[in-house]
Amino acid sequence: MDAMAAAQQKMHPATRIFVYGTLFFGVTCFTIFWTRFAGGLALVWPGTAIAAALFLSVPQSRHLGTAVLLVGLSTLATSVFGLGPEWAFPLATINIFEAWFIAWLLVRFRPERDYVDSEQGIVWLGFLAGLAGPFAAAIPGSLVVMQVVGGNWLEHAFSWGVGHGLGTLLVLPLALLLASYRQPIPEPIRGPGRLLPFFGIVLLTLTISAVAFLQSTVPTLFLPIVPLVLASFCFGRFGASVTVLNITVCAAVSLAMDVGVFAQLHLALWQKALFLQFYLSVLLLISFPLAVALKQRQRFMEELVDREAMQRLIADHSDDALLHLDREGTIRFASPASTRLSGLEIVEGLPLAAFFSEFDKEIVASALVSAAHYRGHTEIIERSVERSGQTRWLKAKLRAVDASKKQASTFVVTIRDVTERKLNEIQISWEARTDVLTGLPNRRAFLDVPEAQLEFADEQPFGFALIDLDHFKRVNDSYGHAVGDKVLKQVAQIMRENTTDDCFFARLGGEEFGLIACGSALETLSIICERLRLAILRSAMTDNDGGHFNITMSIGIAQISERCSSSMAMQAADGPLYSAKAAGRNCIRHAQHMRHFAGSSVRDRSSSTLIAVR
Numbered sequence: 157m158d159a160m161a162a163a164q165q166k167m168h169p170a171t172r173i174f175v176y177g178t179l180f181f182g183v184t185c186f187t188i189f190w191t192r193f194a195g196g197l198a199l200v201w202p203g204t205a206i207a208a209a210l211f212l213s214v215p216q217s218r219h220l221g222t223a224v225l226l227v228g229l230s231t232l233a234t235s236v237f238g239l240g241p242e243w244a245f246p247l248a249t250i251n252i253f254e255a256w257f258i259a260w261l262l263v264r265f266r267p268e269r270d271y272v273d274s275e276q277g278i279v280w281l282g283f284l285a286g287l288a289g290p291f292a293a294a295i296p297g298s299l300v301v302m303q304v305v306g307g308n309w310l311e312h313a314f315s316w317g318v319g320h321g322l323g324t325l326l327v328l329p330l331a332l333l334l335a336s337y338r339q340p341i342p343e344p345i346r347g348p349g350r351l352l353p354f355f356g357i358v359l360l361t362l363t364i365s366a367v368a369f370l371q372s373t374v375p376t377l378f379l380p381i382v383p384l385v386l387a388s389f390c391f392g393r394f395g396a397s398v399t400v401l402n403i404t405v406c407a408a409v410s411l412a413m414d415v416g417v418f419a420q421l422h423l424a425l426w427q428k429a430l431f432l433q434f435y436l437s438v439l440l441l442i443s444f445p446l447a448v449a450l451k452q453r454q455r456f457m458e459e460l461v462d463r464e465a466m467q468r469l470i471a472d473h474s475d476d477a478l479l480h481l482d483r484e485g486t487i488r489f490a491s492p493a494s495t496r497l498s499g500l501e502i503v504e505g506l507p508l509a510a511f512f513s514e515f516d517k518e519i520v521a522s523a524l525v526s527a528a529h530y531r532g533h534t535e536i537i538e539r540s541v542e543r544s545g546q547t548r549w550l551k552a553k554l555r556a557v558d559a560s561k562k563q564a565s566t567f568v569v570t571i572r573d574v575t576e577r578k579l580n581e582i583q584i585s586w587e588a589r590t591d592v593l594t595g596l597p598n599r600r601a602f603l604d605v606p607e608a609q610l611e612f613a614d615e616q617p618f619g620f621a622l623i624d625l626d627h628f629k630r631v632n633d634s635y636g637h638a639v640g641d642k643v644l645k646q647v648a649q650i651m652r653e654n655t656t657d658d659c660f661f662a663r664l665g666g667e668e669f670g671l672i673a674c675g676s677a678l679e680t681l682s683i684i685c686e687r688l689r690l691a692i693l694r695s696a697m698t699d700n701d702g703g704h705f706n707i708t709m710s711i712g713i714a715q716i717s718e719r720c721s722s723s724m725a726m727q728a729a730d731g732p733l734y735s736a737k738a739a740g741r742n743c744i745r746h747a748q749h750m751r752h753f754a755g756s757s758v759r760d761r762s763s764s765t766l767i768a769v770r
Contacts, residue, residue, distance in 0.1 A: 169214045173222055176210040181229040187323075188237040201320045203230065205327035207255030208285065212262065212269075213335050219256065226252045243304050250297045254320065258289035272329050272336075272393055274452070278445055285328055286437075290320035315429075322433045325440055326404055330397035344391040354395070357387045361399050365406035370416040377417065377435065384439060388447040392454075396443035403439060407432050481508060481554075481567035485524045497550060497571055499543050511550060511571055512539050520552075527556045528565045538574065549578040591663040593641055594648035602662035602670045606722050609674065617717035619673035619681040622729040623688075626708045626741040628667035635699045643697050643707060650691050659684060678715070685711045685744050693742070708742035715747070 184203040207226050214222055230248035235241040261284040262271060270277035291313075298312035334342065345354040361383040368376040380403045387395035410416045411432055418428050477497045480489040487494075487510075490503045498511045509520040516539050523535040537552040551574040556565035589601035609618050625647065632640040644667070651661040651669065658677035662670045673681045689709055696704040712733025716725050732745035739745070 169218055172213060173210065173218070173225065176206060176213075177225055177229055180206045180210070180226060181233060184230060184233040185237050188233055201251075202323040202327035204251065204255045204258065204290070204320050205285070205324040205331055207252055208258040208262075208289075208324065208328060209331035209335060211256050211259035212332070223252050223256060226255070240304070243300055246300050247297065250293050250300065254289055254293035254297075257292060258285045258324065261285075261288055272332050272444075273448065275445060275448060278448055281328065282325060282441075286321040286325040287317075290324065291317040293320070318430060318433050322436060326397075326400060326436065329393065329444060330401065333394050333397065342394050344394040354391055357383055357390065357395065358398065358402060361387070361402045362406060365403045368417070369406050369410035372416050372420045375417075380439065381442065384443045385446065388443050389450060392451050393444065393447040396447040400436065400440050400443060404436055407436065475573070477511070477569075477571040479503075479508070479567075479569040479571065481524075481569060483566055485521070485567065494571070497573060508552070508554070508567075508569060511541070511552065512537070513541055523552075523554060524567065527554050527567060531556045531565060538578075540578075547575075548573060549575045591648075594644055594663050596648045596651065596669075597660070597662040599662065599664045599670075602660075602664060602672070603722050605660055605672050606716070606725050610716070610719060610722060610725065613716050613720070614718050616674070617678065617715055619671070619678045619713060620716050620725050620729045621671035621673070621681065621685055621711055621713045622664075622726070622733045623669040623671060623685075623709055623711050624733060624737070625667035625669075625692075626710055626737075628707070631697075631705075631707065635705075639697075639699050646695060646697065647692060647707075647709075650688065650695060654684060654688055654691070681713060681715075682744065682746070685713060689742070689744065710736035710741045711744040712736055713744065713746045 180203055183206060187201060187203060210222060210226070211219060227245070227248045230251050231241075231244045234244035234247055238244065238247075262280070263269070265284065266277060266280040268277070271281040272278070294313040294316040297316045298309045301307075301312045301316070302309045345351050361380065364379045364383055368379045380399075384396065384399045384403070387399040391398075411418045411428060418432070421428055421431065423431070474491060475493055476491075477494040478489075478491040479487050479494065482488050485508055487503050487506055487508065494503045494511075495501060500506070500510060503510060507520075508524070509517045512520060516537075519537060519539070523537050527533065527535045532555075534553050534555045537554070538549065540547050540549050542548075550571055552569055552571045554567050554569040556567055589597055589604075591598045606618070606620065609616065625643075628640065628643075631643055644663075647669070648661075648663065655661055656677060658673060658675040660672045664670050671681075671685070673684065677684060689711060692709050693706060695706070697707060698704055710733060712729045712731065712735070714725070714728035714732060716728060720728075728747055732747045736743050736745040
């Protein structure tokens with residue numbers, strides 16, 4: 157009821173009270189004058205609906221003043237056209253109390269105020285405004301009426317409840333609808349080409365209703381249902397309310413004139429009135445829920461169209477591929493970006509694996525199975541693919557769409573090109589594991605290699621060597637750190653030239669380097685280290701003045717053939733390195749008895765064999 161609240165705020169409460177009060181007085185006078193048969197109660201009492209709508213639309217602080225005004229108007233109408241002035245005030249008080257009570261019940265039990273917007277709201281409106289409120293006021297009202305016209309109070313109570321309930325149900329929905337419209341012309345008939353068809357349906361309804369009620373040759377009471385349903389389809393709740401009112405007018409005229417269908421009924425007048433009320437209630441129960449359902453369906457379709465348009469707009473302008481897969485994982489919808497990311501002109505009808513390489517089919521299939529099993533969970537696939545001779549990285553997120561338990565799920569998928577991010581990650585990882593000066597792997601990367609091999613060292617031994625440049629501090633002191641950096645770069649280049657798949661060099665810090673050899677390189681580790689030592693020895697280093705000098709290196713080698721920690725593996729090679737330096741440097745030393753070094757001082761077990769310098 158947001159529109160209703162906005163309309164209420166737009167009209168000043170005093171103006172609204174004046175408008176509704178005038179309408180209430182006119183309708184009440186007309187109803188008393190034309191629908192009171194045999195001096196009893198009115199056949200239909202729509203005044204309660206108008207008063208209840210007013211109470212619903214003004215602030216609670218104005219309820220007392222509104223009630224006083226309406227009681228005065230109702231007293232005047234009853235005095236002039238009804239039961240006379242003696243009992244006019246008590247009846248007016250009960251009438252207005254009934255209207256206020258209905259408004260209070262509606263707000264109390266249905267604070268959403270969706271009385272004409274949803275099926276639940278209609279049910280509450282029918283129960284509270286058509287039954288609870290009228291029959292609560294029927295007992296005191298019938299007692300007053302019995303004092304005036306005599307008769308049985310139970311019959312008066314029944315007539316009161318039926319007449320007031322029917323009038324409220326017929327008029328209150330229309331009053332609430334009119335209160336919700338922001339412009340004088342109701343929304344359903346506003347716009348080009350809407351007003352003329354509406355009056356056409358009104359005229360059709362009056363014509364068919366006149367035929368149905370004013371003749372008695374053939375039974376035709378079902379005929380008004382046709383324009384009623386038509387009005388509900390074309391003009392929604394407003395059309396249904398107006399059409400039921402038109403049918404009510406024709407039926408009331410027929411009953412008042414005692415012609416047509418009602419003339420043929422051999423019933424008392426109050427029984428004919430009861431039959432008419434039942435008939436109109438059935439029409440109301442047919443048309444209004446139908447109109448509300450149609451309105452909700454229209455609103456849903458509009459939202460669906462808007463959402464689809466928005467999704468289409470997003471899909472058409474998104475750099476990500478947006479996909480919808482059927483239960484078998486076949487692509488049924490693909491956004492324009494799919495062509496670029498897949499490298500294919502058409503992807504509809506293809507499996508999701510078409511975006512990835514042949515080797516990733518099982519990974520994609522497994523992700524679909526997992527997403528279908530764990531609904532609400534997002535599966536992520538990140539794989540490299542070849543596109544136009546270049547390696548690209550694609551990241552797919554797939555999720556199963558909720559479906560009934562008896563059916564398999566469909567899937568929604570987004571695919572994004574994450575090559576730039578992946579390259580950044582690789583670059584960051586490379587920088588974190590690479591020595592900036594030499595370009596060799598750093599200490600962190602070096603220690604990660606034995607970490608993976610130490611657990612199986614007893615089955616797959618590997619070689620571990622520590623390399624230290626001799627008297628490198630003299631180079632920095634004599635030639636400067638710039639020359640020292642050039643020397644380190646030249647040494648690193650020689651190491652890269654000796655690197656193989658089984659031979660791994662790294663700079664551990666300062667002038668210290670490391671070597672790990674496995675597989676075939678383990679058998680020739682001594683030869684590899686000797687070749688490296690000679691290459692460094694014979695490589696001429698250049699100072700800032702163009703002069704040349706040479707450097708040497710000391711190497712300690714250990715064979716790791718049992719499980720241990722990486723720190724103990726470093727110690728195993730550190731002992732021979734210490735021995736090489738103690739023996740005069742520019743030489744290679746090997747650790748002995750490597751199967752028993754754990755927990756002992758490895759420096760005391762280094763070989764005394766010196767590989768001669770050539």
